[in-house]
Amino acid sequence: MSSLEIGFAAMGVLLVLLALRVPIGVVLGLVSLGGIYAIMGERATIGVTRSMVFEFVAKWELSAIPMFLLMGAVAFHSGLTRGLFDCARLWLSRLPGGLAVATNYASAGFAAASGSSLATAAAMARLAVPEMLRYNYAPSLATAVVAASGTIGTMIPPSILFVLYGMFTGQSIGMLLLAGVLPGLLTAVIYGVMIIIRCKMNPDLAPPIAEEVTWSDRFHALRDIAPLPILILAVIGSMYSGWATATEAAGFGAFAAIIIATVRGSMSRSVLFDSILDTLRSTGTIFYIAIGAILFSRFLTFAGVPQFMSEMADQFAYNPLLLLAVIGGIYLVLGMFLDPMGLLLLTIPIFLPFFEAAEMNLIWIGVLVVKFIEISLITPPVGLNAFVVRGVIGDAVPLGQIFKGLIWFLGAEVLIVGLLVAFPEISLAIPMSMQN
Amino acid sequence: ETEVTYSSWFPGSSTLHTKVLTPFFDRVTEATGGEVTFKVFTDGTVAGGRNTLQAIRDGVADMGLLATSYHPGELSTAAWLSEGSILVRDALVGAGAYNEMIFKHCPQCLDEMEAQGIVPIAYHATPPYKTMCNKPVETAEDMKGLRVRTFGSWASWVNAAGGNAVTMTVPEAYEGLERGQLDCVAGSAAWLIQFSLFDVVKDVSNLPIGTFAGGIPLNMNADTWGDLSAEQQTLFYKEGIAAAVDVAVEFDAEDNQALAEAGGHNVNVIEPAEDLKAAFAAFAETEVDRMKALAEQREIANADALLETYLGLLKKWEGIVDELDGDRDAIAARIYQEAMPVGQ
Amino acid sequence: MNAVKSLAEKFLVALGGSALLVMMLHITAEVILRSAFNVTIPGTLELVTFYYMTFAVFAGLALVALLNEQVIVEIFTGWMSRRTLLVIDGLAALLGAGYAGLLVYGGWLEAKSAMKFNEMVAVRGFDVPIWPSRWVAVIGLGLIALASVAHAIALLRGTKGPRT
Numbered sequence A: 001m002s003s004l005e006i007g008f009a010a011m012g013v014l015l016v017l018l019a020l021r022v023p024i025g026v027v028l029g030l031v032s033l034g035g036i037y038a039i040m041g042e043r044a045t046i047g048v049t050r051s052m053v054f055e056f057v058a059k060w061e062l063s064a065i066p067m068f069l070l071m072g073a074v075a076f077h078s079g080l081t082r083g084l085f086d087c088a089r090l091w092l093s094r095l096p097g098g099l100a101v102a103t104n105y106a107s108a109g110f111a112a113a114s115g116s117s118l119a120t121a122a123a124m125a126r127l128a129v130p131e132m133l134r135y136n137y138a139p140s141l142a143t144a145v146v147a148a149s150g151t152i153g154t155m156i157p158p159s160i161l162f163v164l165y166g167m168f169t170g171q172s173i174g175m176l177l178l179a180g181v182l183p184g185l186l187t188a189v190i191y192g193v194m195i196i197i198r199c200k201m202n203p204d205l206a207p208p209i210a211e212e213v214t215w216s217d218r219f220h221a222l223r224d225i226a227p228l229p230i231l232i233l234a235v236i237g238s239m240y241s242g243w244a245t246a247t248e249a250a251g252f253g254a255f256a257a258i259i260i261a262t263v264r265g266s267m268s269r270s271v272l273f274d275s276i277l278d279t280l281r282s283t284g285t286i287f288y289i290a291i292g293a294i295l296f297s298r299f300l301t302f303a304g305v306p307q308f309m310s311e312m313a314d315q316f317a318y319n320p321l322l323l324l325a326v327i328g329g330i331y332l333v334l335g336m337f338l339d340p341m342g343l344l345l346l347t348i349p350i351f352l353p354f355f356e357a358a359e360m361n362l363i364w365i366g367v368l369v370v371k372f373i374e375i376s377l378i379t380p381p382v383g384l385n386a387f388v389v390r391g392v393i394g395d396a397v398p399l400g401q402i403f404k405g406l407i408w409f410l411g412a413e414v415l416i417v418g419l420l421v422a423f424p425e426i427s428l429a430i431p432m433s434m435q436n
Numbered sequence B: 001e002t003e004v005t006y007s008s009w010f011p012g013s014s015t016l017h018t019k020v021l022t023p024f025f026d027r028v029t030e031a032t033g034g035e036v037t038f039k040v041f042t043d044g045t046v047a048g049g050r051n052t053l054q055a056i057r058d059g060v061a062d063m064g065l066l067a068t069s070y071h072p073g074e075l076s077t078a079a080w081l082s083e084g085s086i087l088v089r090d091a092l093v094g095a096g097a098y099n100e101m102i103f104k105h106c107p108q109c110l111d112e113m114e115a116q117g118i119v120p121i122a123y124h125a126t127p128p129y130k131t132m133c134n135k136p137v138e139t140a141e142d143m144k145g146l147r148v149r150t151f152g153s154w155a156s157w158v159n160a161a162g163g164n165a166v167t168m169t170v171p172e173a174y175e176g177l178e179r180g181q182l183d184c185v186a187g188s189a190a191w192l193i194q195f196s197l198f199d200v201v202k203d204v205s206n207l208p209i210g211t212f213a214g215g216i217p218l219n220m221n222a223d224t225w226g227d228l229s230a231e232q233q234t235l236f237y238k239e240g241i242a243a244a245v246d247v248a249v250e251f252d253a254e255d256n257q258a259l260a261e262a263g264g265h266n267v268n269v270i271e272p273a274e275d276l277k278a279a280f281a282a283f284a285e286t287e288v289d290r291m292k293a294l295a296e297q298r299e300i301a302n303a304d305a306l307l308e309t310y311l312g313l314l315k316k317w318e319g320i321v322d323e324l325d326g327d328r329d330a331i332a333a334r335i336y337q338e339a340m341p342v343g344q
Numbered sequence C: 001m002n003a004v005k006s007l008a009e010k011f012l013v014a015l016g017g018s019a020l021l022v023m024m025l026h027i028t029a030e031v032i033l034r035s036a037f038n039v040t041i042p043g044t045l046e047l048v049t050f051y052y053m054t055f056a057v058f059a060g061l062a063l064v065a066l067l068n069e070q071v072i073v074e075i076f077t078g079w080m081s082r083r084t085l086l087v088i089d090g091l092a093a094l095l096g097a098g099y100a101g102l103l104v105y106g107g108w109l110e111a112k113s114a115m116k117f118n119e120m121v122a123v124r125g126f127d128v129p130i131w132p133s134r135w136v137a138v139i140g141l142g143l144i145a146l147a148s149v150a151h152a153i154a155l156l157r158g159t160k161g162p163r164t
């Protein structure tokens, strides 16, 4: 077998092992080591195990991952994000589908403290779904809005996926984080408009709420979430103002979260312990896959797969739109069963040569790739965000209902992706404004 | 037939590859009549700057881009000699003196490489670093309070001049200059182009502040080396030295091109005022003491004698480079004749 | 068995948790001192890279293995019987142990070599030894291997249920 054949055969073995419930990180790592052994022999394989794992972990830029996770965990466990839904509800409940709209924007707010979509969906499911069901909202809408708006968690900074994408493509992590701001807000706005129109046309979905809300209630609720903008300022502001690099902003953000919690009187030993435990577990989960992925991309390099791919990319006189469509389709299919991180890390070394050959802006591509991955979180059969919602609320709403409700959000995503493709400025305006 | 793999963490589009290494590989392949071919992995796809040593040692790659300064533990003597960058006038002098030092006057340096199972073929030096800033730096006073991304002996200079040396990765330094965590980056003027620093730099201080000597762009896993014939090994040394000289000449040309283009990017090239030059000269005088203190800290054997030899070689090669008027082929031939472990 | 597990868990949380907090404080101090007082702390980047990150990540990896929380794909095996799933998960855990075992072996070789050569990184004014971190990696990976073996035994003997 030629190296290239070994490379493609290994991808087959990889898919089989994944289907047989072997953890993704283990599959990536073992298949890669096996492939490297087949191509280069024992000595080189041992060499790879000697230095590559440590080299990958010991990386300054990647410190943003545990630090962003710690910030989100502290914000959550200290109750900083708890008031978000209440506040959004008081301000927006008069709108058609008001609670769903409120959930949507509360998720966008939560996204500013959380680096992951799954964490955002889990937190909002706990707060918002029971409330919407209590007001007789259609279960498919109540659950789907949480699953869908949870995906904003990765688009709006902080974002673990953008840190990893930057690391694996050599793009500026700071620019990537800022590039997600407008696409994240755009997603929230389009979701919001879609919910309002739908509920206006079909009021049965979301019966109007006869709740007397005073302006004083509204402003009171606003005060409850006032520290959140401080946290946003600590992260985005410290980067934008030149106080901190993108990497440092993560550590600074975690510190700011702890200070805010302490000042609010909601810091305790158990909050700190729970936050640390959460952070370590998420960090471990992420690095388990990422270490496998780095071995996998080394293996693909030895097998000559990226070179082969870029020759292919050079050969057909493609059109970038077609390329994007094909790659979007591949993400949809792989996203049926892979988790977001595995999906990102598995595909980037393979797709990167195509993007580079097409001379596409890799910051803009980063936004699109993250968008595709987020969409895969809400598509059946494996839509992790739908699973998370279902896991949190229990048997009250069947999975089929959640996916049925998500069809509308997928429709909105078609429009959002169209806009992001047609107007790269949506992604690039903020990062570009930082230059000079 | 031997296929030799080379692992580099430099971009494939960099001058090091297009103007130095690719021609080297082609020359060797041609001279061996296709007996020795190369497979090159660039952009750190096999190993980064820090673990290229391990990759070559373990046979993950046969050759690779090594820098002594990343390995003050493993390559302690050579890494320590590299610290003396401020003592080195220019890249050609550095290439001559450093190669002669290692191959002819520093058996412990060769032992250190042997302990890693790696054969050194040729060492290189870069042209002097410049200070690239987002504000004008002309006088000694201007250096005060400046935040400069740098390391090693350049960091000592920055601190001695009243500035503040900051450690960052190069991509971070770009953002640092852009947003003000940094005032300056000390490095090759070519970085203005290579790392797009032209976008974020406004002024370049044209004061040369010392070269980096001690890159090992050409080296080989000892087992792979052992499989080569004696003639092939000699060829590697000969072409290797030509490549080390190419680094000096091509990097210098790239630096000059960057400085020449500066105006077009609205970047000012500022000549240093007399007091800044004097401050740097006064600092350079103290460098030998710093080297000695560092040697003590790192327990380098024979340090005083080695340093004295190295200083002598730097003088000697300043004379040779001046005498040969920077002629690429003549200098390569001279280094091969005076410094290399073969051919006499 | 459970006592060992709980002890290992405490150890990992303490090790990783202190690394997280010290990393946060060190980075914050660097940001504030540099921005407000134009002072930089020598070695921030190196300590974050070679100490805090390695301690936090390898502790996290071992913790995830201990709690058996690695991400798996369940979609293709939903129809299988509990008995079959136990065997499949047991074998998967053995593969995980084998993988961790390979990494332990490599990491151990490298840690020995790094210690022998006093692997370090030069910081302005002082040198920071790196080799101790390499042993932390070996310990973390070793715990993964042990935990995976324990999971495999429990699954294959049927003393615990398949992953859900």
Ligand code: NA
Pocket (backbone or CB within 6 Å): A110, A111, A112, A113, A114, A115, A116, A152, A153, A154, A155, A156, A157, A158, A159
């Ligand atoms: Na976020």
Ligand code: NA
Pocket (backbone or CB within 6 Å): A335, A336, A337, A375, A376, A377, A378, A379, A380, A381, A382, A383, A384
């Ligand atoms: Na999906």
